[in-house]
Amino acid sequence: MTLNTKTTPDYAMEELKREATIGSMGTTSARSIPVIDLSDYENRRSQIADDLWNAATKDGFFQVINHGISLEDIDSAFAEAKRFFALPMSKKEVFKKKPTVNAGWEYCSQVRPSTGTPDNKESYQITLPEMDNLWPDEQLLPGFQEKLLQFEEDNWQLAMKILSCFAEKLGFEKDFFAECCKRSSLGYQCTLRLIHYMSMENAKPEDFKQWRAGAHSDFDCLTLLHLREGEGGLQLCPGNEIESNAWTEVVPVAGAVTCNIGDMLMRWSDDKLKSTLHRVRMPQPGEYLGPRLSVPFFCQANREAVIEGPEGKYPPITAEDYIYQRLHANFVQKHK
Numbered sequence: 001m002t003l004n005t006k007t008t009p010d011y012a013m014e015e016l017k018r019e020a021t022i023g024s025m026g027t028t029s030a031r032s033i034p035v036i037d038l039s040d041y042e043n044r045r046s047q048i049a050d051d052l053w054n055a056a057t058k059d060g061f062f063q064v065i066n067h068g069i070s071l072e073d074i075d076s077a078f079a080e081a082k083r084f085f086a087l088p089m090s091k092k093e094v095f096k097k098k099p100t101v102n103a104g105w106e107y108c109s110q111v112r113p114s115t116g117t118p119d120n121k122e123s124y125q126i127t128l129p130e131m132d133n134l135w136p137d138e139q140l141l142p143g144f145q146e147k148l149l150q151f152e153e154d155n156w157q158l159a160m161k162i163l164s165c166f167a168e169k170l171g172f173e174k175d176f177f178a179e180c181c182k183r184s185s186l187g188y189q190c191t192l193r194l195i196h197y198m199s200m201e202n203a204k205p206e207d208f209k210q211w212r213a214g215a216h217s218d219f220d221c222l223t224l225l226h227l228r229e230g231e232g233g234l235q236l237c238p239g240n241e242i243e244s245n246a247w248t249e250v251v252p253v254a255g256a257v258t259c260n261i262g263d264m265l266m267r268w269s270d271d272k273l274k275s276t277l278h279r280v281r282m283p284q285p286g287e288y289l290g291p292r293l294s295v296p297f298f299c300q301a302n303r304e305a306v307i308e309g310p311e312g313k314y315p316p317i318t319a320e321d322y323i324y325q326r327l328h329a330n331f332v333q334k335h336k
């Protein structure tokens with residue numbers, strides 16, 4: 001299945017214009033990132049929904065703890081990522097991502113509109129309906145597919161818990177987003193991504209001028225990001241403070257899941273829930289220079305879902321067309 005069938009016309013993409021304006025280093029600023037406890041979810045749902053809503057309507061970035069995904073399962077997903085990226089280039093080539101499909105392996109090919117240069121990373125995307133021939137087989141990486149399929153589902157479950165609180169606050173049914181993101185649908189577009197930012201241990205001084213990931217906002221509804229302690233560099237800058245170009249460091253905490261709202265949910269909520277610019281900077285002298293791994297889960301509505309906020313601030317657009325336009329801007333357009 002490909003992403004090249006268009007059923008609705010292009011709309012002005014304010015999100016892309018916003019990305020293109022921020023590419024420089026800027027300064028740093030200490031902002032607190034809310035930590036939200038999801039324990040006893042069923043009984044504490046109303047408190048949790050308030051906490052999530054407050055965080056998401058303010059800066060759009062928060063961390064969740066006691067979320068139901070065990071540290072052991074997170075560590076095991078990182079171990080699978082490490083095994084995959086350790087394969088020789090010739091083996092990874094076989095799983096190469098096509099520009100119009102959000103599945104498979106890419107190497108230094110994602111050009112952010114903010115920087116115009118490729119991110120210094122390689123990544124492997126898992127989008128369930130697109131995986132024909134893109135899974136390493138049991139001989140090459142035993143257990144890889146099974147482990148990551150389970151991890152993908154666990155992340156989906158967690159995303160749905162969080163999204164159901166937003167649905168209620170927006171006046172939709174509790175299971176509104178679970179319906180729009182059904183895992184069994186052929187139009188399923190959620191993506192689990194394994195990322196490897198290359199070691200900078202033997203890098204030349206000019207290599208440090210690159211970005212591990214240039215400033216961007218995510219395309220999706222909600223991103224759940226798994227990070228490893230000691231592998232920092234993620235920074236955010238809230239939308240209403242863009243002019244300041246002042247960035248806040250997100251410190252990885254083992255087991256905590258860093259969450260951010262994406263542009264799709266910002267649109268769907270008539271801009272109430274904030275999608276926040278973020279980036280991954282290069283390590284600096286004196287910091288850990290080794291490889292950095294991260295595992296984000298991008299929760300995006302199924303192709304056929306129509307994104308239309310309760311107040312109708314934006315014209316309706318299908319999730320398929322929305323994602324197509326964003327991927328096109330990152331992987332297909334030529335930047336200088």
Ligand SMILES: O=C(O)CCC(=O)C(=O)O
Binds near residue numbers: 234278
């Ligand atoms: O690796 C990270 O810390 C962030 C990755 C990210 O923002 C992305 O892939 O969209």
Ligand SMILES: [Fe+2]
Binds near residue numbers: 216217218
């Ligand atoms: Fe991101």
